[in-house]
Amino acid sequence: MIDSQNSIAILFSSSSFGNELLPKLNSTFNVHAEPDINALEAYLKEQSLFNLPDVILLEVDDDHECFNFIKSIKSSALLKGLVIVLLSPKRSEEIRQLAMKHKVNDLYVSPIPLNDLCERIIFLVKFKLIKPQLADLSQVDYTYEIPFPKRLFDIFVSGSALLFLSPLLLIVALIIRLESKGAVIFKSKRVGTGYRVFDFYKFRSMRSGASAELQDLSDLNQYKSEDDQKSIFVKLKNDPRITKFGQFIRTYSIDELPQLFNVFIGDMSLVGNRPLPLYEAEMLTSNEWSMRFLGPAGLTGLWQVSRRGKADMSERERKRLDNFYAQNHSFWLDLKILMKTLPAAVQKEKV
Structure with missing residues (x-):
């Protein structure tokens, strides 16, 4: 033996x-x-x-x-x-x-x-x-295609929403421009299904140069571990980089509306696991929670409607929700998540 x-x-x-x-x-x-x-x-x-x-x-x-x-x-x-x-x-x-x-x-x-x-x-x-082996994960279909009915639904809903919300989008863009210096749209690289990288759009809610300050604010990370090990996910509580109007649009998830364009062009779906910033995804590449990347990327998802904005949500809880969705996603689960998205869009905690 x-x-x-x-x-x-x-x-x-x-x-x-x-x-x-x-x-x-x-x-x-x-x-x-x-x-x-x-x-x-x-x-x-x-x-x-x-x-x-x-x-x-x-x-x-x-x-x-x-x-x-x-x-x-x-x-x-x-x-x-x-x-x-x-x-x-x-x-x-x-x-x-x-x-x-x-x-x-x-x-x-x-x-x-x-x-x-x-x-x-x-x-x-x-x-x-x-x-x-993690090498197996490189064989995941990088050209993941959303099923046709789901894609058709995404195009119809996101296109209709962009058209209907266009006056609001223009007003928000104008206020951001007047309040502080910097681009109206914040563009970052995100990692979606099969580790595919794409440009991810949000209304800018922070002051210019906020990304460079992130390392100095690690103590505010919602996902900070008790044993002081480096956290994978980053979400700051009472983030001092956020502007006054930025806090308002974050509270009501208005800053997320430009992602409807990501959905419309096919970068992601309406419902799925949240695309991650490169620095988070790079850690997950060598981590046991890579399963989350086997599901579709989305504008809203399971953790957003079940635990979003709750200060007691741990990193492990979020990863388990992501993994559950990757293994169990379906049209009916997507509909349930969409129906719960609007009530969950208003955050009670400043995270």
């Missing part, structure tokens, strides 16, 4: 073999058990890239729902490298064929030979690439 066997992480689910296998598995490996497939899916969705299990040890259920679960694992860029070992209470040619079709790593039939199973798991982990 290899010396690092106790570091092998197994995600286990079995109603028939738990009492028989868990004592041996727990003494040999790092085992996390869940009662059923739904719980397995929920557990995996909560895991970061480097906290993924090495092996999924799963009992074949009577309805063969496990094979749908395996199919979803194999289709995921982040999970497809996991070793999957199936346990079957009975010998069945149908199960064997399904296991081969779905390319599981091994299939054991009752009675389970415990020592052989443990040796086999160690062998599979030792000689197979398990956890996806």
Whole structure:
């Protein structure tokens, strides 16, 4: 056996073999058990890239729902490298064929030979690439295309909004120009789906040269960690760089309206994970939370409508919401987020 066997992480689910296998598995490996497939899916969705299990040890259920679960694992860029070992209470040619079709790593039939199973798991982990490398993320489609119905909806809504709001946009631009020196539109590089970089537009709400002051204001960061480690996300509380009118347009999210143009030209969608500044995205490239970039980038998203503006929101909470959306986004979820966006647009906290 290899010396690092106790570091092998197994995600286990079995109603028939738990009492028989868990004592041996727990003494040999790092085992996390869940009662059923739904719980397995929920557990995996909560895991970061480097906290993924090495092996999924799963009992074949009577309805063969496990094979749908395996199919979803194999289709995921982040999970497809996991070793999957199936346990079957009975010998069945149908199960064997399904296991081969779905390319599981091994299939054991009752009675389970415990020592052989443990040796086999160690062998599979030792000689197979398990956890996806960050290089795999470079294979994410950089030319990600929004599904046609979603894109059509984005064009219609953003175009209509730009036309309807044009008088307001002109008035806001004029006030910004009169209040302080600098460009009316603040343009920055942001990173969206598949790490694609694009120009991101906002009404300028800060004084000129505000970006150069960011490093000196790190103590105000909403996401500042308790152990003083460098935070990935940056959102300042009571930011002193914000102008008086800038605070007003931020409170009511008016500063975000130019991003409707980003949506209209296809840089991002109405709903998705917020595109990140380069300095944040560069840290996430080597971080376990890269999963957020596998979902569409958007003007509004899950964390904006659920936790935005709340001073007690942690960096981990935001990353978990981003990861959840990347894995679960759908048309109906997008509609729910859009319906909650207007009430959430007014911020109670000055962040």
